Amino acid sequence: xxxxxxxxxMSVAPGQPATITCGGDDIGRKSVHWYQQKSGQAPLLVIxxxxxxxxxxxxxxxxxxxxxxxxxTITTVEAGDEADYYCQVWDATSRHWVFGGGTRLSVL
Amino acid sequence: xxxxxxxxxxxxxxxxxxxxxxxxxxxxxxSHAMQWVRQVAGKGLEWVAxxxxxxxxxxxxxPVKGRFRISRDNSKNTLFxxxxxxxxxxTATYRCAKGSASVGVTGFLDAWGQGTLxxxxx
Numbered sequence: 193x194x195x196x197x198x199x200x201x202m203s204v205a206p207g208q209p210a211t212i213t214c215g216g217d218d219i220g221r222k223s224v225h226w227y228q229q230k231s232g233q234a235p236l237l238v239i240x241x242x243x244x245x246x247x248x249x250x251x252x253x254x255x256x257x258x259x260x261x262x263x264x265t266i267t268t269v270e271a272g273d274e275a276d277y278y279c280q281v282w283d284a285t286s287r288h289w290v291f292g293g294g295t296r297l298s299v300l
Numbered sequence: 301x302x303x304x305x306x307x308x309x310x311x312x313x314x315x316x317x318x319x320x321x322x323x324x325x326x327x328x329x330x331s332h333a334m335q336w337v338r339q340v341a342g343k344g345l346e347w348v349a350x351x352x353x354x355x356x357x358x359x360x361x362x363p364v365k366g367r368f369r370i371s372r373d374n375s376k377n378t379l380f381x382x383x384x385x386x387x388x389x390x391t392a393t394y395r396c397a398k399g400s401a402s403v404g405v406t407g408f409l410d411a412w413g414q415g416t417l418x419x420x421x422x
Contacts, residue, residue: 193362225408227345234395234412235345246410278345282406287359289335294344 194283196292203298204269212295214262214279222281224262226255229294230275238277239264266297274299302326302411304396309416316386320416322379322396327411330354330374333399335409336381338392338418348394349381350405357405363389386420393417 197215204210214224226239238249242257252273255264266273279292308320322334336348349370351358358370369382379396393415401407 223406227409229345234414235397235409236412237408237410240400240408240410276344280345280347280409288361289347289350289359291337291345291347 193286193288194281194290196279196281196290198277198279198292198295200293201296201298203300204266205300206271207268210266210269210273210297212264212277212297214264214292215260216262216281216290217260219260219262219281220258222257222283224255224257225280226264227278227280228273228275229278235278269297269299271299273297302398304398304411304413306394306396306413306416309394309418311419311421312386313422314386314388314420318383318386318418320381320383320394320418322381322413324377324379324396324398327398329372329377331402333401333405333407334370334372334379335397335399336370336379336394337397337409337412338390338394339415340392346392350399351379352405353402359405383418386418388420391418391420 227235228238229235239255243255252267276294278294303325305323335350349360351370367385371380395415396413397409398411399407
């Protein structure tokens, strides 16, 4: 089955950039969606179809997808960005939705 | 405003069955694929099942295939998850989520419920 690999955690100082990777075999050929989940809350869509930012999501959030890795970038991290971030793809071969293991972003 | 409210979660013994419900409002329920996603406390998101808008396509994660069944009543704006032969490892918070797709099962999840807790324990 298709596997998405994310770093378990990262720490970033406020005002600095954060880049979260999501690795998968030829993931550049798939559409990647990104979700933010703050403590005790339901997930929130922050990026859909590789790089599209839904209404209400700050411009600080951007993303790309190519080759074997998709990336979510927060250009200037704020305290309120502290959360778990998950990537998700549809694997047409197995007909499964797949989530990455999640990356916990801590703001120092 | 989209609203998804899950119910039905409780403590249940291994091997027993349970039905979860997800009441939807604020959008045209019959026009959207829906998913169930579960999360063990302190762990990551795990996809469980997806159902197309008309119920014609449904797919399941390997750990639940053959035991769980996803269904919907478009006349009552409600999504269901019938869980059979429950195992201890099925213990998790179960959330329903609204898909963006009006056809098929692809598309992102643009709204989530708060979840209902299922605890499988003897």
